[in-house]
Amino acid sequence: MARRRRQQFANWAIGFSLALFTVWTLAPILWLVVSSLMEQQALTATPPDFSAGSFTLQNYAEVMTAAAALGHGLLNSLIVAVATTAVALAVGAPAAYALARLQLPGAGLILLLILATQMFPGIVVAIPLFIVMSRVGLIDSRLGLIVVYLSFNLPIVIWILRGFFLGIPTGLERAASVDGASIFQTFRLIVLPISWPPIFATAIFAFIESWNEFFFALILTRQNAQTVPLVISQFAGQYQTVFGQMMAAAAMAVAPVVFLAVIFRRSIMQGFSEGMIKG
Amino acid sequence: MAKVELMGVTKRFGAHEVCANISLAIVDGEFVTLLGPPGCGKTTTLNMIAGLEDVTSGEIRMDGKIVNDLTPFERDVAMVFQNYALYPHMTVAENIGFTLRLRHMPRAEIAKRVEAIAEVLELTPSLGRLPFQLSGGQQQRVAIGRAMVREPKTFLFDEPFSNLDAALRVRMRSEIKLLHRRLGVTSIFVTHDQEEALSISDRVAVMNRGRVEQFGTPEEIYVRPVSRYVARFIGSPQIDLQEGEAVIAEHGSGFRVGGALFSLPRATAEILGHLGPLELGIRPEHVVLSERGVDAIVEIVQPVGPASFVALRWPGGLLTARAPGMSRLKAGEAVHFFVEPEQMMFFDKASGRRVLASPSRPEG
Numbered sequence: 001m002a003r004r005r006r007q008q009f010a011n012w013a014i015g016f017s018l019a020l021f022t023v024w025t026l027a028p029i030l031w032l033v034v035s036s037l038m039e040q041q042a043l044t045a046t047p048p049d050f051s052a053g054s055f056t057l058q059n060y061a062e063v064m065t066a067a068a069a070l071g072h073g074l075l076n077s078l079i080v081a082v083a084t085t086a087v088a089l090a091v092g093a094p095a096a097y098a099l100a101r102l103q104l105p106g107a108g109l110i111l112l113l114i115l116a117t118q119m120f121p122g123i124v125v126a127i128p129l130f131i132v133m134s135r136v137g138l139i140d141s142r143l144g145l146i147v148v149y150l151s152f153n154l155p156i157v158i159w160i161l162r163g164f165f166l167g168i169p170t171g172l173e174r175a176a177s178v179d180g181a182s183i184f185q186t187f188r189l190i191v192l193p194i195s196w197p198p199i200f201a202t203a204i205f206a207f208i209e210s211w212n213e214f215f216f217a218l219i220l221t222r223q224n225a226q227t228v229p230l231v232i233s234q235f236a237g238q239y240q241t242v243f244g245q246m247m248a249a250a251a252m253a254v255a256p257v258v259f260l261a262v263i264f265r266r267s268i269m270q271g272f273s274e275g276m277i278k279g
Numbered sequence: 280m281a282k283v284e285l286m287g288v289t290k291r292f293g294a295h296e297v298c299a300n301i302s303l304a305i306v307d308g309e310f311v312t313l314l315g316p317p318g319c320g321k322t323t324t325l326n327m328i329a330g331l332e333d334v335t336s337g338e339i340r341m342d343g344k345i346v347n348d349l350t351p352f353e354r355d356v357a358m359v360f361q362n363y364a365l366y367p368h369m370t371v372a373e374n375i376g377f378t379l380r381l382r383h384m385p386r387a388e389i390a391k392r393v394e395a396i397a398e399v400l401e402l403t404p405s406l407g408r409l410p411f412q413l414s415g416g417q418q419q420r421v422a423i424g425r426a427m428v429r430e431p432k433t434f435l436f437d438e439p440f441s442n443l444d445a446a447l448r449v450r451m452r453s454e455i456k457l458l459h460r461r462l463g464v465t466s467i468f469v470t471h472d473q474e475e476a477l478s479i480s481d482r483v484a485v486m487n488r489g490r491v492e493q494f495g496t497p498e499e500i501y502v503r504p505v506s507r508y509v510a511r512f513i514g515s516p517q518i519d520l521q522e523g524e525a526v527i528a529e530h531g532s533g534f535r536v537g538g539a540l541f542s543l544p545r546a547t548a549e550i551l552g553h554l555g556p557l558e559l560g561i562r563p564e565h566v567v568l569s570e571r572g573v574d575a576i577v578e579i580v581q582p583v584g585p586a587s588f589v590a591l592r593w594p595g596g597l598l599t600a601r602a603p604g605m606s607r608l609k610a611g612e613a614v615h616f617f618v619e620p621e622q623m624m625f626f627d628k629a630s631g632r633r634v635l636a637s638p639s640r641p642e643g
Contacts, residue, residue, distance in 0.1 A: 171364035174331050179378035179425070180352035189377075193368045 029254070036060070036247035043243055059248035070249050073231035077253070080142050080227060081210035084149040088206045091150075092157030093199060097187050099158065100165035101173070111162075114155045122215050130219055140222045148216050153206045160205075164198040165191065201268045208257050228253040281341045281355070281432035281465050282307045283328065288337035290323050290489075297323045299489040300337070305467065305482075310459050312468045314476040314512070315486035321469045322437055324486070328467060329435050330354050341433070357426035358435040362442060363418045365410040365425075371397070372406040375424045396424045416447050423458070434459075434466040440475065452479050473513050477501065485509045507631040510560050510624060516588055518560045521595045522628065525551035534559055534623070537594030539573040543620045550635060556628040563588060565622035566600035568608075572617030577608050591616065 035043050042054030063070055099107050129148065130139070138144030168191065176186040192199075214229040221230065232253060235246030261268065283305040290298040298320040305311050313321040326332035328339060330351040339346050346354050365374050373380075375396055376389045384392075397403045400420040410418055419439060426434055436455070440448045456479050459466050470476050476483045477497040484494045485508075493505045504510035510518045523536035525548045532548035533540045536559055543551070551557060568589070575593035587606035591598045591614065600616060608614065625634050 169362070169364075171360050171362055172366060175358070175360060175364035175366075175425075176377075177331065178329060178351040178356065178358045179429075180381045181377075185381060190366055194366075 029258075032247050032251055032254070035243060036251045038244060040242065040244050059244035060252075063245050063248045063252070069226070069231050069234070070228070070252070073226050073228040074253070076142060076225055077211055077227040077229075080145045080149065080225075081207050083142070083146045084153055084210040085203050085206040087146070087150055088153040088157045089199060089203055092154050092202075093161055093192070093195075094187065095154075096158045096161035097165050097191060100162045102183070111159075114158055117155050118152065126216070126219055129216070133220055139220055140224045142225045144220055145217060145225060145227070148220065149210045149213060153209055156209075157202050157206060160202050161195075161198060164195060168194070197267050197270045200264065201270070204260055204264060204268055207260065211253075211257055282343070283433060283465060283467065284338075284340040285324070285328070286338040286340065288324070288327060288339060289335050290320070290327060290332065291335045297489050298327070301489075301491055303484055303491060303494060305465060308463045308465055310456075310466045310468065310479060310481045312470060312476040312480040312483045313486055314470060314473060314483050316471055316512070319486040320489040321471075321486050325358075325435055325437055325467060325469045328433075329356050329358050331358075355429075355432040356435055357429050357431035357433070358437065359419075359422045359426050359439045361438040363410075363422040363439075365418055365421055367410055370407050370409055371402060371413070371421050371424075374410065374421055375428050378425065378429050392428055393424075396428050399427075400424050415443050416451070419443060419451065423455075427458075427462070432465065434464050436466065436468040438470055439468075440470070440472075448475070455479055474515060477513070485512060487512075503633075504624070505633050507558065507560070507626040507633070510626070510633070514562055516563055516599045518562050518624070519598045520558045520560050520626070521598075522556065522558050523595070524557070525549075527552055534625075537596070539594045541573070541618055541620075541623065543623070547620065547635065551625060554625075554627065554634055557634065558626045558628050560624035560626060561598065561618050562622070562624075563599045563601040565618050566591075566598060566616050567618065568600060568602060568614055568616050570615060572615040575614050575616055577610055577612045577614060579610055580606050580608050582606060 036059055037055050037057070038048070039054050039056055039058065042049040042051075048054075098104060099111060104110070133139050133144050133148075138147065172190055172194075173186050176190045181189065211227075212229065213227070214233070217225075217227045217230050218233075221227070228249075232246055232249045235242050235249060283303075285301050285303045288298060288301045289296065301320075301324060303311070313324055315321045323332060327334050330346070330349055330353075334347050341354060351358070366377065369377065372390075372393050376393045379389045379392060393406070394403070397406055400423060402417065402420055402424060405413060405417055405421075410421065413421065419442075422439065439455075440451050443451060452475060455466075455468075459479075468476075468479065477500075480497060482494060482496055483500050485492045485500055487508050493500050493509045495503075500509055501513050504513060507520065511520070521536040523534050525543075526533055526535045526540060527545060527548050531540060531542065532545040533542040534548065534551065534557075535541075541559070573593055575591035575598070578590040578592045578597065581588045581590075582605045584605075586604065587602045587608075589600045589602050589606060589608055591600055593616075598616075602608065626632065627634050
């Protein structure tokens, strides 16, 4: 009896903690949505005026019509994020497979070096990176951003997918080898088709990383290649911050990522748990 | 079909020697089983023959040609894996036809061949299904079909029945044997199940710690094991081993175990007397329950249908006897038993080697 009650209490405690964590995580997003729907005055009043009259879609309308920059930013973000994700997977998946399966000399060192690139905070490489990018003429270009985003997405893609590939039973590849498949054929015809959940999860991850990135975009772009996070930040002016519009823009920027995560949550969970546990 | 020879094949993983100096000559069209407990190196040996594992030293030859550096495909071997290793995203037809597809065979030709194989293996209704939709037995047959479709020179089987239930396992044995008889392809089979090995093989290589302990026909390894290890590994229930000593007397020479004396010709006892400490091995079916002989008490009776296994307590300890049919013996009953001299096996206690392998009369 006592044990059952203890079990019930444990369940309750876990449930409560998870609920608290969820509220903690979602509160800013809720606040984002609520404030994007409020008039500036109602929002900035102390305390904020939550009466029905304060709510409006005006912010969205203004952001859409007035700020062409947002549309441009969304397009830039989309191109940069999609390209980064595509290249990271196209290069990262075969690399991960090679590091997982081919007995490459120095594979351990290569992996360590790949990981080492992740150990520097962005600020350390910002200035050298800026100099290099300006020399090669890639400042304020989407290509420049893609190259930089690849530098931190590719290592993660390689590490995650390598973990997954290690977890695939070798039997399938041995069977393919006996059937006469080359290593490339084995990868393309056997390994890739059965690996889509983790690859997909990794793709979503890389996409979100690129979509949300702010710091390098701030340093490496001016007008042309500005991505969404930068456009949003500009609603905070020197003399006035247009909170409502800023929040509306932010809500629109977050939406694709949230939709991706919600729609594909099962694949993402499955992909990552396979990669982590088996690896 | 191919002649497969292993000459002094050794495999080391770091300092760990998995296979030590293995030499086997497998005749064209023969069905050979590598038999041994888990970790004895049998699967590694098979993988080296397949070309999935490098050879540390030694030579593997197929039809006289050294194949050490050839890929599995170039060796023209086909393999059935322990967990079948079916491609989970491909239908049965695609699984079987994959190897042909890799060789750029025309689709129509592939379909024709796959259908022919499916017919033989009774897989026709399942051709469009995915592996996870099949029963264990069907998956097994797909794996065999995938190996057959290439018409390879050598078939390799890595414990292919270990995931099947007992009844299906026994059925698959006869299917494999039939298949082998029909195709006549050299086949090498790995198992840890001695009964399976005896029932399907032309010859069996009994392996122990990376070495081949004995290579011979099922009859040879059962009736004339070269060592205690082989004698114990083959036969169910296991052979009973008892320590004892040779006794030479005017009337009643023999081998004494505990207080009991097993009669032997004087000449045999004399030879045994000159050897070091010995163990006597007795197989259950060689224990004859009778009016005379060694005193024993029935401990338990286990009828299994065609026979009953009777555990006897006697001065030497416990001994299992095989009695025909459903035995009427009861626990606690007093009985007597004897063993014909030519059925006794003697092993050197220290080395485990069989001594006096052929006493006065031929065994069996």
